[in-house]
Amino acid sequence: MxxxxxxxxxxxxxxxxxxxxxxxxxxxxxxxxxxxxxxxxVVFAVVYWVFYPAWPIADSYxxxxxxxxxxxxxxxxxxxxxxxxxSVLLRDLQEGKTAVLSREYMDKVAAAGYSExxxxxxxxxxxxxxxxxxxGDNCAPCHGAGGAGVIGLFPNLADDDWLWGGSVExxxxxxxxxxxxFMPAFRETFSEAQLNDVASYVLSLSGQxxxxxxxxxxxxxxxxxxGGCHYCHTPAATGLKSQGAANLTDQIWTIVxxxxxxxxxxxxxxxxxxxxNGVERRMPHWSERLTPAQIKLLTVYVHELGGxx
Amino acid sequence: MVDTGTDxxxxxxxxxxxxxxxxxxxNFKWAVLGFAYSVYFLLPWLRWERNVGPDQAVLFDIAARxxxxxxxxxxAQDLLWLVGVLLIAAxxxxxxxxIAGRVFCGYFCFQTLWTDLYLLIERLVQGDRVARIRLxxxxxxxxxxxxxxxxxxxxxxxxxxTGLTFTLYWDNAPQLLVKWFTGSxxxxxxxxxxxxxxxxxxxxxxxxxxxxxxxxxxARFQSAMFDxxxxxxxxxxxRGEGAQGRxxxxxxxxxxxxxxxxxxxxxxxxxxxxxxxxxGIDIRNGLQVQCISCALCIDACDTIMExxxxxxxxxxxxxxxxxxxxxxxxxxxKTIAYGLALLxxxxxxxxxxxxxxxxxxxxIQVRQPLFVRLSDGNIQNSYELHLENKTxxxxxxxxxxxxxxxxxxxxGRFDALILAPQRSLRVLVHxxxxxxxxxxxxxxxxxxxxxxxRKDIGMISAPATFYMPGNNR
Numbered sequence: 001m002x003x004x005x006x007x008x009x010x011x012x013x014x015x016x017x018x019x020x021x022x023x024x025x026x027x028x029x030x031x032x033x034x035x036x037x038x039x040x041x042v043v044f045a046v047v048y049w050v051f052y053p054a055w056p057i058a059d060s061y062x063x064x065x066x067x068x069x070x071x072x073x074x075x076x077x078x079x080x081x082x083x084x085x086x087s088v089l090l091r092d093l094q095e096g097k098t099a100v101l102s103r104e105y106m107d108k109v110a111a112a113g114y115s116e117x118x119x120x121x122x123x124x125x126x127x128x129x130x131x132x133x134x135x136g137d138n139c140a141p142c143h144g145a146g147g148a149g150v151i152g153l154f155p156n157l158a159d160d161d162w163l164w165g166g167s168v169e170x171x172x173x174x175x176x177x178x179x180x181x182f183m184p185a186f187r188e189t190f191s192e193a194q195l196n197d198v199a200s201y202v203l204s205l206s207g208q209x210x211x212x213x214x215x216x217x218x219x220x221x222x223x224x225x226x227g228g229c230h231y232c233h234t235p236a237a238t239g240l241k242s243q244g245a246a247n248l249t250d251q252i253w254t255i256v257x258x259x260x261x262x263x264x265x266x267x268x269x270x271x272x273x274x275x276x277n278g279v280e281r282r283m284p285h286w287s288e289r290l291t292p293a294q295i296k297l298l299t300v301y302v303h304e305l306g307g308x309x
Numbered sequence: 310m311v312d313t314g315t316d317x318x319x320x321x322x323x324x325x326x327x328x329x330x331x332x333x334x335x336n337f338k339w340a341v342l343g344f345a346y347s348v349y350f351l352l353p354w355l356r357w358e359r360n361v362g363p364d365q366a367v368l369f370d371i372a373a374r375x376x377x378x379x380x381x382x383x384x385a386q387d388l389l390w391l392v393g394v395l396l397i398a399a400x401x402x403x404x405x406x407x408i409a410g411r412v413f414c415g416y417f418c419f420q421t422l423w424t425d426l427y428l429l430i431e432r433l434v435q436g437d438r439v440a441r442i443r444l445x446x447x448x449x450x451x452x453x454x455x456x457x458x459x460x461x462x463x464x465x466x467x468x469x470x471t472g473l474t475f476t477l478y479w480d481n482a483p484q485l486l487v488k489w490f491t492g493s494x495x496x497x498x499x500x501x502x503x504x505x506x507x508x509x510x511x512x513x514x515x516x517x518x519x520x521x522x523x524x525x526x527x528a529r530f531q532s533a534m535f536d537x538x539x540x541x542x543x544x545x546x547x548r549g550e551g552a553q554g555r556x557x558x559x560x561x562x563x564x565x566x567x568x569x570x571x572x573x574x575x576x577x578x579x580x581x582x583x584x585x586x587x588x589g590i591d592i593r594n595g596l597q598v599q600c601i602s603c604a605l606c607i608d609a610c611d612t613i614m615e616x617x618x619x620x621x622x623x624x625x626x627x628x629x630x631x632x633x634x635x636x637x638x639x640x641x642x643k644t645i646a647y648g649l650a651l652l653x654x655x656x657x658x659x660x661x662x663x664x665x666x667x668x669x670x671x672x673i674q675v676r677q678p679l680f681v682r683l684s685d686g687n688i689q690n691s692y693e694l695h696l697e698n699k700t701x702x703x704x705x706x707x708x709x710x711x712x713x714x715x716x717x718x719x720x721g722r723f724d725a726l727i728l729a730p731q732r733s734l735r736v737l738v739h740x741x742x743x744x745x746x747x748x749x750x751x752x753x754x755x756x757x758x759x760x761x762x763r764k765d766i767g768m769i770s771a772p773a774t775f776y777m778p779g780n781n782r
Binding site for chain 1: 372675676677678681682683684685686689691719721722723724726727729734735736737739741778
């Protein structure tokens with residue numbers, strides 16, 4: 001294989017020793033290029049030991065010289081350490097070209113008012129791309145990656161119905177403070193007949209053709225102290241954002257999938273189920289977990305999801 | 310293959326000391342070298358005025374995916390142009406090789422150009438062929454050390470400037486130069502520069518003709534394009550050898566008449582043609598794979614012939630057919646086909662560049678959720694529009710829709726949708742539509758992006774799909 005000097009085919013060099021008269025040792029030295037590459041890696045390794053973390057010593061290790069990395073840690077303190085990939089990454093995330101650009105733009109958006117952001121296509125595009133990540137990290141586990149929510153558990157943010165108000169101010173308040181949505185259970189209060197009547201009335205509000213007399217009886221329960229529904233849902237049944245009470249006159253159902261039910265009987269059963277069991281939903285507050293700027297981006301993002309109010 | 314008494318396939322390099330020569334081909338080669346170097350080394354420094362973007366005439370901005378070529382700005386989507394340029398380069402090589410042989414190798418290849426420059430440096434520092442041979446054979450002393458060190462230092466300097474110049478094409482040249490020397494340039498800039506410094510130094514300084522003989526694929530496949538009509542550098546054997554072969558000038562063989570009588574040819578076997586050859590071959594042995602058609606042997610032979618007062622052209626550009634006394638033609642089926650393909654490729658690229666879309670629109674459907682039921686029972690779909698302005702002026706845009714009767718389009722609350730020059734923008738739009746019970750599944754429609762107050766840019770209709778509950782469930 002290796003054709004080094006003096007190594008001719010059929011005439012392999014020997015080391016020159018002879019034992020027992022005729023036992024000799026072949027000498028097949030490594031090719032020069034291989035040997036020199038090996039020496040070069042040895043030199044490289046020694047240089048590496050000097051400049052980079054390398055040798056373990058008891059519970060520590062050699063840190064290397066002239067390789068300081070300075071970065072700002074999570075608490076805002078400037079730190080200088082020996083070279084390591086984690087610190088280099090942190091420094092790049094803070095001082096890299098795109099990081100600086102994005103921070104500058106973030107400051108611009110943070111300083112702008114909501115109406116200013118909503119009127120500027122570029123700021124909206126920036127907000128959407130930044131907020132998508134924040135939403136994905138914090139909101140998507142419940143509301144879903146696209147904000148579509150889960151019926152009965154987490155409201156849909158991509159439609160135009162807002163339990164707690166859909167203006168940017170309302171949305172910001174919701175994210176900051178969280179919410180506790182509550183409707184009492186009526187299974188102890190209402191008889192089966194009353195349940196039927198109220199359910200009929202509720203369905204009639206969104207244009208379903210139901211038994212007129214049942215609906216009329218239900219209306220009485222709804223609008224008087226017999227049921228007391230009007231306190232939260234308002235006499236017009238359009239809901240009350242201070243209570244997170246749903247608008248019953250529109251086509252959106254957030255607790256049960258009425259639109260998906262096949263027939264009136266199914267729809268009735270679903271509405272009765274909500275009246276019987278009540279509703280209890282909770283959204284945590286985010287003011288302590290997210291910065292005001294992040295909440296601002298999220299507010300605009302959520303506002304835009306369904307078209308905004 | 311030189312028989313070295315072993316079965317090894319490795320051939321030790323024989324040192325080649327090309328001698329300098331003067332002549333018309335040498336002058337042409339210097340002119341090509343001067344022109345190519347002026348372009349290569351000066352182009353990054355040429356400033357260019359643009360409404361937006363860098364003030365550098367040629368800049369390949371990888372980070373922004375924009376490639377500036379004077380007034381042309383190529384975007385990532387225009388990558389096909391690069392294919393076009395490469396195709397044209399390949400066809401041009403085929404075409405020229407079919408007609409005139411290895412013209413590229415001899416005059417234009419960067420390996421040839423840089424080797425020429427390195428040989429010039431070598432000659433200026435160490436002297437011409439004979440002096441160099443003597444220097445190499447002499448024992449190491451101060452003079453040899455100084456001259457060798459100076460040669461390699463100059464080679465490295467040229468190699469470094471070559472590598473750095475290449476790097477300057479990829480960023481703002483004056484700024485990058487300062488950054489490079491102050492240690493604040495990106496790693497890629499140092500890596501590229503040092504890599505090209507190393508390759509230039511090794512290839513042009515140390516490897517030289519071995520690149521052409523052993524490494525270069527073009528050298529080998531150009532032979533496939535040769536035929537009897539291809540122009541090659543060739544020695545006129547019948548004239549040079551005569552009946553009795555070549556003969557040195559001697560007292561008995563001085564004039565042509567004397568030589569004719571004794572059957573000697575015109576070749577006086579001075580060896581000049583061999584000494585000037587940068588690949589170290591003897592052209593009198595016929596066409597060889599090492600020959601890069603640099604034509605320096607023509608210059609050498611012509612110099613000798615002129616000094617003897619004999620007509621030049623003992624070594625000359627000719628073709629196999631012509632030297633056999635047949636008619637040599639330039640236009641053959643092969644060259645015509647290459648020429649046509651070349652013309653078509655050039656026309657296609659020119660058309661593609663001239664019809665670059667000034668405005669680019671892409672519609673991306675928001676799929677999570679695919680549709681949303683609104684409070685009034687309408688269905689809403691959302692779309693993200695990617696808009697890109699490839700012109701140097703701002704474009705004001707209006708977005709409309711058609712194809713869905715009674716549908717409502719919501720483009721947000723913008724005062725005006727203005728697309729800055731050479732910038733792209735993403736806009737989220739909502740489409741609301743009441744689907745009747747009979748219509749389920751999906752419907753196709755168009756989102757129209759209409760430039761305002763710009764007659765030169767046409768409207769772009771982007772197809773989109775509206776999804777409804779029903780079959781999707």
